[in-house]
Amino acid sequence: xxxxxxxxxxxxxxxxxxxxxxxxxxxxxxxxxxxxxxxxxxxxxxxxxxxxxxxxxxxxxxxxxxxxxxxxxxxxxxxxxxxxxxxxxxxxxxxxxxxxxxxxxxxxxxxxxxxxxxxxxxxxxxxxxxxxxxxxxxxxxxxxxxxxxxxxxxxxxxxxxxxxxxxxxxxxxxxxxxxxxxxxxxxxxxxxxxxxxxxxxxxxxxxxxxxxxxxxxxxxxxxxxxxxxxxxxxxxxxxxxxxxxxxxxxxxxxxxxxxxxxxxxxxxxxxxxxxxxxxxxxxxxxxxxxxxxxxxxxxxxxxxxxxxxxxxxxxxxxxxxxxxxxxxxxxxxxxxxxxxxxxxxxxxxxxxxxx
Amino acid sequence: xxxxxxxxxxxxxxxxxxxxxxxxxxxxxxxxxxxxxxxxxxxxxxxxxxxxxxxxxxxxxxxxxxxxxxxxxxxxxxxxxxxxxxxxxxxxxxxxxxxxxxxxxxxxxxxxxxxxxxxxxxxxxxxxxxxxxxxxxxxxxxxxxxxxxxxxxxxxxxxxxxxxxxxxxxxxxxxxxxxxxxxxxxxxxxxxxxxxxxxxxxxxxxxxxxxxxxxxxxxxxxxxxxxxxxxxxxxxxxxxxxxxxxxxxxx
Ligand SMILES: Cc1ncc(C[n+]2csc(CCOP(=O)(O)OP(=O)(O)O)c2C)c(N)n1
Ligand code: SF4
Numbered sequence: 001x002x003x004x005x006x007x008x009x010x011x012x013x014x015x016x017x018x019x020x021x022x023x024x025x026x027x028x029x030x031x032x033x034x035x036x037x038x039x040x041x042x043x044x045x046x047x048x049x050x051x052x053x054x055x056x057x058x059x060x061x062x063x064x065x066x067x068x069x070x071x072x073x074x075x076x077x078x079x080x081x082x083x084x085x086x087x088x089x090x091x092x093x094x095x096x097x098x099x100x101x102x103x104x105x106x107x108x109x110x111x112x113x114x115x116x117x118x119x120x121x122x123x124x125x126x127x128x129x130x131x132x133x134x135x136x137x138x139x140x141x142x143x144x145x146x147x148x149x150x151x152x153x154x155x156x157x158x159x160x161x162x163x164x165x166x167x168x169x170x171x172x173x174x175x176x177x178x179x180x181x182x183x184x185x186x187x188x189x190x191x192x193x194x195x196x197x198x199x200x201x202x203x204x205x206x207x208x209x210x211x212x213x214x215x216x217x218x219x220x221x222x223x224x225x226x227x228x229x230x231x232x233x234x235x236x237x238x239x240x241x242x243x244x245x246x247x248x249x250x251x252x253x254x255x256x257x258x259x260x261x262x263x264x265x266x267x268x269x270x271x272x273x274x275x276x277x278x279x280x281x282x283x284x285x286x287x288x289x290x291x292x293x294x295x296x297x298x299x300x301x302x303x304x305x306x307x308x309x310x311x312x313x314x315x316x317x318x319x320x321x322x323x324x325x326x327x328x329x330x331x332x333x334x335x336x337x338x339x340x341x342x343x344x345x346x347x348x349x350x351x352x353x354x355x
Numbered sequence: 356x357x358x359x360x361x362x363x364x365x366x367x368x369x370x371x372x373x374x375x376x377x378x379x380x381x382x383x384x385x386x387x388x389x390x391x392x393x394x395x396x397x398x399x400x401x402x403x404x405x406x407x408x409x410x411x412x413x414x415x416x417x418x419x420x421x422x423x424x425x426x427x428x429x430x431x432x433x434x435x436x437x438x439x440x441x442x443x444x445x446x447x448x449x450x451x452x453x454x455x456x457x458x459x460x461x462x463x464x465x466x467x468x469x470x471x472x473x474x475x476x477x478x479x480x481x482x483x484x485x486x487x488x489x490x491x492x493x494x495x496x497x498x499x500x501x502x503x504x505x506x507x508x509x510x511x512x513x514x515x516x517x518x519x520x521x522x523x524x525x526x527x528x529x530x531x532x533x534x535x536x537x538x539x540x541x542x543x544x545x546x547x548x549x550x551x552x553x554x555x556x557x558x559x560x561x562x563x564x565x566x567x568x569x570x571x572x573x574x575x576x577x578x579x580x581x582x583x584x585x586x587x588x589x590x591x592x593x594x595x596x597x598x599x600x601x602x603x604x605x606x
Contacts, residue, residue, distance in 0.1 A: 024439055050438045054431070055464040062428040062461070066404070066435025069422050074439070092425050199420035199436065201443050203399030207369075209414055210422040 004179040009144045010077075012180050013103055013167065014039035016151035017075050021186040022101070023049035024074040026063035028056055028082060031115040032171035033105035036077045057082040061089030068098035069210050071194030073155055077103035079171070080121050081112060084129070090164060091130025094227070095212025099158035099194075101151070102136070103167040105174040108335030116335025117171030117258060122312035125168045126286040133224055135231050137165040137238065138285040140256040144178035150283075152183060159192045161234055168285060170308065172258040172337065231287075240283035241292050245271070249278030251351065252297055254305045254317050256282050258337070263306060265340040266347065275351055285313070293320035300325060301354045306343055307331045365389035367398045369418045374409075378578020380568040381410050381477065383535045387545045388448070388475060389417060391552055401444045402436050404429040408450035409483040427458025430465035433472040444555060446473040452482040455491040455517050462521070469526025469560035473551045476517060476563055479570040480589060487573030491515040494592055499573070514592055518565045522598040528560035530599040534567040534590065536582050547597075554602045562602075567593055 007015070014036045017025075025040040037053070044051040054060035060076050067074040078086060083104045093100060106121045108114040123129075125138050137157050141147035147169060154165035199208050214220040242260075244267055246252065255263045260281040270277045280296050282289050297303055303325055305314040314329045321327055330346040332338045364370075367389040375381045392398050398419055405413040407426035414421030424432040429447035437445045454462050454476050465472065481499055482488040488501040492514050496505045506514075518532045529551050533544035544566060551562035567589045571581035 024435075026435065026438075052434070052438060055460055058428070059431040059434075059461055059464065062424060062431035063435035063438070065422075065424070065428075066432035066437075067439040068435070069432075070402075070436055070439040072439040074435070088425055089428070096422070199402050199422060200440065201400035201402065202418070202420050207418050208420045211414065213411070213423050 002181045002184070004181050006177050007144065007180050008035060008175065008177050009147055009169065010035035010105065010174040011039045012144045013077070013147050013151050013169070014043065015182060016148040017101065017155070018043060018047055018049065019183055019185050020073070020152045020155040021188055021191045022073040022075045022155065023047065024067050024072055025049070025076065026052050026054050026060045026067070026074070027076045027078065028054050028060050030079045030082045032107055032117070032174050033077050033079045033103070036103065036105070036174070057085035058088065061086040061093070064100050065089055065093050065096065065098060068093065068100040069096065069199045071198030071200065073191065075101040075103070077105065079105045079107045080109050080118070083121060083124065087124070087130035090136065091132050091134060092212045093164050094130070094134035094136065095132065096210050097162040097227070098164065098210070099162050101154045101158055101165050101167070103169065106168065106170045108333070114335045115171065117173070117337060118308045118333065118335050119170055119257060119259060120309035120312065120333060121168065122285065122307070122309060125166055126288070134227060135286050137161070137163055137234060138168050139165065140168045140283060140285050141173065142257050142260045142281065144173065144176065145180045147173060148180050148182060157238060161230055163230065163234070168257065170258050171335070235287040238284060239287050239289045239292065241289040242281045242283060243296065244279040246278030246280060246296055249276050250301045251275065251277040251347065252280055252300045252303045253277060253347070254280045254293070254303060255307065256285060256313065259306055259308055262338060262340055263343065266343045269340060269344055270347060275347065277347065282313070288316045288320070290316070290320040293317065294322065297321050297325050302326055302328060302350050304328045304330060304347055304350055306338060308337060309333055365393045367392040367418050369416055371415050373416060374412050376572045378569060378571040378581055379409070380535050380566065383541065384475065384477065384544070384566050384568070385413065385416055387541070387548050391545060391549045392419065394549070395552055395556070397444045397552070397556070400442070401446070402440070404433045404436070404445070404447040406447070406449040406453040407484070408453050410448055410450060410477065411484070413448050427453050427456070428461055429453070430458065430461040430470070430472070430474065434465055434468070434470050437470060437472050441471070444552065446475065446552070448475045449477065450483065451476070451478045451480065451490045451492040451517070455515050463524070466521050466561045466563065467524040467526045469528070471555050471558055472561060473555045474563040475548065476565045477568045478517070478565055478593060479568040481570050481573050483570045483573055492517070494588060516593065518563070518598050521563060526561045527563070527599050528601040529554040529562035531597045532565040532567065532593060532595050534585065534595055536586055550600070550602050550605065553605065557602070559601060567595070
């Protein structure tokens with residue numbers, strides 16, 4: 001039985017990756033995720049892995065491309081400005097259908113922004129920040145334990161679908177310490193075998209070619225249709241979400257990641273004051289739980305989406321609800337984290353309006 | 356008596372037809388690389404990274420595992436491959452736009468890390484694929500579609516000497532500038548390419564061969580004139596020679 005240990009979010013995700021069989025890390029320091037990079041620098045050599053500090057995020061993401069094209073489990077981590085720089089490579093990796101894992105510990109933006117937690121990279125993460133029609137599998141943990149579990153899942157889903165997976169965390173999750181239980185080390189011999197497509201040298205077989213590229217539009221369209229087919233399959237199989245007290249709720253709060261943690265406290269406070277409210281928390285931001293959210297709102301009086309941004313996921317919430325019910329939004333931005341009290345105040349305004 | 360073949364297609368070249376223009380040196384250099392791979396017996400463990408440029412299809416011309424990097428990023432992609440599979444032979448093939456403009460950071464840092472990869476660098480002083488725009492290597496006074504009045508130092512800066520820049524980096528173990536405009540030069544170029552691969556196989560560090568190359572199409576010259584122009588102008592700006600050799604004599 002594994003015991004619980006107190007670990008910082010960034011370090012917990014790094015250890016989880018190693019336990020998931022990741023033996024290669026390429027990255028460039030940026031606050032508030034540098035502990036992850038530093039942890040990998042210390043820890044990977046202990047398990048005969050390879051750590052390399054790249055000269056930039058542009059280089060890091062392309063090193064990931066190279067390593068992933070050999071079928072090896074590989075990861076990088078960054079924070080918002082670095083994630084912007086990685087978009088070029090992510091588009092290529094998605095096009096080349098290479099399995100790998102990204103962690104974006106989001107901070108306030110735009111531009112250099114600040115180093116405080118934010119959720120303003122949602123569009124970039126879920127709608128494709130690079131060029132072309134593609135999707136990442138996007139997982140949003142709301143506790144350090146969940147971050148550990150989702151890192152493992154991210155590697156497995158990336159392998160299963162030959163698609164990059166992203167952990168969308170935020171500065172709060174990266175920096176906070178919580179007790180976690182780590183899973184056992186994955187036996188490297190049980191990792192999926194990618195030798196049918198990976199670049200490992202063509203001894204005894206036809207050469208493997210990996211690209212995101214075909215100059216003939218008809219062929220490129222075929223590739224795109226292939227990606228979309230895969231994305232539909234992921235949408236059908238991999239939607240994940242969580243709810244709290246939604247069955248008898250009259251009002252629904254929607255939030256993800258750290259924000260959902262805070263909304264959990266709001267639910268408790270509001271309930272203690274007699275307001276029947278529940279929480280819907282998407283865990284996969286892509287694929288987004290559209291259908292599940294749609295059924296969750298049925299019979300409710302109003303929905304309040306809360307984000308550490310000026311409103312990004314709220315667009316998906318509106319799509320899910322499809323005009324059936326009014327969707328309100330409350331958000332703080334620039335690295336300011338909304339408090340339970342201020343969210344409760346917003347909720348009460350909505351309750352008064354609906355009564 | 357049965358005829359003995361003394362000249363055949365290298366095993367490491369696929370049967371795909373080259374997409375290069377008549378008189379372009381890309382094809383010659385491909386052949387030399389393939390011959391070297393065959394002679395070293397490394398076809399089965401070689402991974403190649405093609406660039407963005409006229410040689411974007413190079414990954415299909417070689418019968419080895421291959422991919423295409425984003426414009427300029429081949430050295431980073433190759434780094435990822437090599438770190439994942441240290442016992443494989445990894446090479447990048449890059450034009451001067453790819454390597455000396457958009458990909459300057461990637462090549463300098465891969466070289467400086469002494470990354471155990473080999474780069475074949477094609478310097479034709481112009482952007483071929485996109486239709487003859489100015490490259491960092493374009494000569495002063497040279498007209499291109501984006502330096503229509505001729506390159507001027509005051510406006511566009513000076514031609515960049517990649518090998519001269521890279522030779523200062525401690526991670527570089529083999530670095531030579533060659534041309535393929537005569538049979539003797541072709542032989543020398545092949546030796547250089549071979550040595551660059553051997554440097555990697557021996558695990559010594561980063562190796563690069565710069566090849567002065569023609570682009571008859573975008574220089575607006577026929578293949579013979581282009582070769583002449585290369586000999587008279589490119590070689591003056593970019594003198595041939597060995598810049599770094601830590602490999603030593605080969606038996
Ligand atoms: C990010 C990005 N910018 C620009 C281009 C367009 N582009 C394609 S090839 C090329 C120049 C290639 O020139 P060079 O590397 O010298 O190779 P050559 O075609 O001369 O062999 C450019 C600018 C691109 N594909 N990607
Ligand atoms: S455009 Fe120039 S570099 Fe490109 S294939 Fe033609 S001659 Fe060669």
